[in-house]
Amino acid sequence: MTSRMDARFAQLKKEGRSAFVTFVMGGDPDPETSLAIVKALPQAGADIIEIGMPFTDPMADGPSIQAAGLRALKAGMTLKKTLGLVRSFRESDADTPIVLMGYYNPIYIYGVDKFLDDAKSAGVDGLIIVDLPPEEDTELCIPALKAGLNFIRLATPTTDDKRLPAVLANTSGFVYYVSITGITGAAAADSSAVGAAVARIKRHTALPVCVGFGIRTPETARAIAANADGAVVGTALVDALKASLDAEGRATPKTVSAVADLAAALARGVRGAQQAAE
């Protein structure tokens, strides 16, 4: 059976365009609003949705995503509820790939086998686990691949040609190229350097390469999408969400549309990349 992820990239290839990948934190600012946001994203033009699994100590994330995770935890979000969010989303969307992104400890405590069973049955397609490099593949990567989930690896500017094969060996779905050395939301990506890096990775793999970190505007999204198979936007969406909250950090009637409207503008940027290229 073709995976949702492979089917999505095959369809994008047919349409001749790059993927628009969105990241939002699961449960931010509360579980109900978060589900409404995730449901609105495909309509806004998201081709793939990454959902953050909140963690108290997100060592590779900048202030925006740290705060998003803490808002979600404060609103009672747990890993179990994040899986529930995916299950609810799947009731109305059978096609948009869902990737869970986060850190290993909550999964380790949930129990790896139970987590993989529950994730698969909830309709999760892939995992990105920031603190599991190839050196720790026996922990979760190998069992996840066996369970039929994609294990999407981060490649970074420090991943040189010597190391790339190890990073790509057990990667599936797509490769997530982190365009800067740094934390999420920190710096702007330089599209020409990104193009060279994507070309370098593509010499080692047939997998699609999506690029993230530092993409905040439709213009940057367009420039990056022109040089890659997909552009990932996270912090900018999280910031738009935060700006819509009331003084106590609670959702307002504007919250869902604040995220969806920015997503739609970014999606137009990504789609513009192909028109510009044609």
Next chain:
Amino acid sequence: MTTAIPNSYRSGPDDRGHFGIFGGRFVAETLMPLILDLEKAYAEAKADPAFHAEMTGYLKHYVGRPSPLYFAERLTEHLGGAKIYFKREELNHTGSHKVNNVLGQIMVARRMGKKRIIAETGAGQHGVATATLCARFGLDCVVYMGAVDVERQQPNVIRMEMLGAKVVPVQSGAKTLKDAMNEALRDWVTNVHNTFYCIGTVAGPHPYPMMVRDFQSVIGAETRTQMQEAEGRLPDSLIACIGGGSNAMGLFHPFLDDPSVEIYGVEAAGHGLTQLHAASIAGGRPGVLHGNRTYLLMNEDGQIDEAHSISAGLDYPGIGPEHSWLHDVGRVNYLSATDEEALAAFQLLSRLEGIIPALEPAHAIAKVMELAPKKPKDHLMVVNMSGRGDKDVPQVGDILRGRARAQ
């Protein structure tokens, strides 16, 4: 105790950095190439006699080693049991054991050509040691310190700044050591090309727990020699406080394969083990944080709990992975002491021995007060006096004056 008993307790970690199920390399891909470089650079240094000669020279002339092994006569008389010796790490340059490790790591950083050093610090002792060695070798130094710790350890903040380091107060989380480590890791991910992360304890991704242990093992190695000179035999017991556990590991490791030596580690029980505390082994379970698998304080969802201890240096929800393993195999006994017990020990030691201990080793002294009276008079007990209390004088003074006024 599900882990098999090994032939030697001193052979770990394996080549993937594991002590039993503990340890490992749970870090972001950005850091992985550098961690592999570090592993290689450290292995080369370890095999290089010139590296050891240089270390030995600085340890003697700059740090002031060997530190004395001192017979604490008045404390021994007061407790009426074991003969108590202090390993006087508080007499080292910079006032604690931390400098042993920092010197080693700075030597490795120099070999790797790194010009910018970052560190996390709790009590500020590791930060002061790092700032000191960076001044000595002309390196840039940035120290991350929780905002709460910046407040309660002001003397060390001032020292670091005088030494030319930049101290960054960390406002996230509980604003203590865990959050300082998160922020240091974020800096490292961002500046990985020119930056060396000088970790202050036997934790973090491999090779740090092993490397820091090796640099701190000078404590136990000297203790063996000095006890032979003083008493003509090995000690009967060792005791040290544990946050991450570097002073304890440094004292314990050279004795792990001597079955006659009882070993005690003392975690911080804060307000008590049923309330807010920092005793990861007593109150935690295995999980993954800051690059390694180890005992951690966390909730049922795997979210890390905030620790509490009166001592900023012990205020951390984890412990070095080798300690977790030594607990599981049963080689080391892990106890805990509360804030109140540590405060009482702090005052007792100041008055009996004329040594104001740091609040961290005051936790070890608190358990000596329980253990020593139960031992015979020929029982030789060594306590690691890992740091001096100057940094804690304002904080403890405030607490004691507050209580005097309340009475």
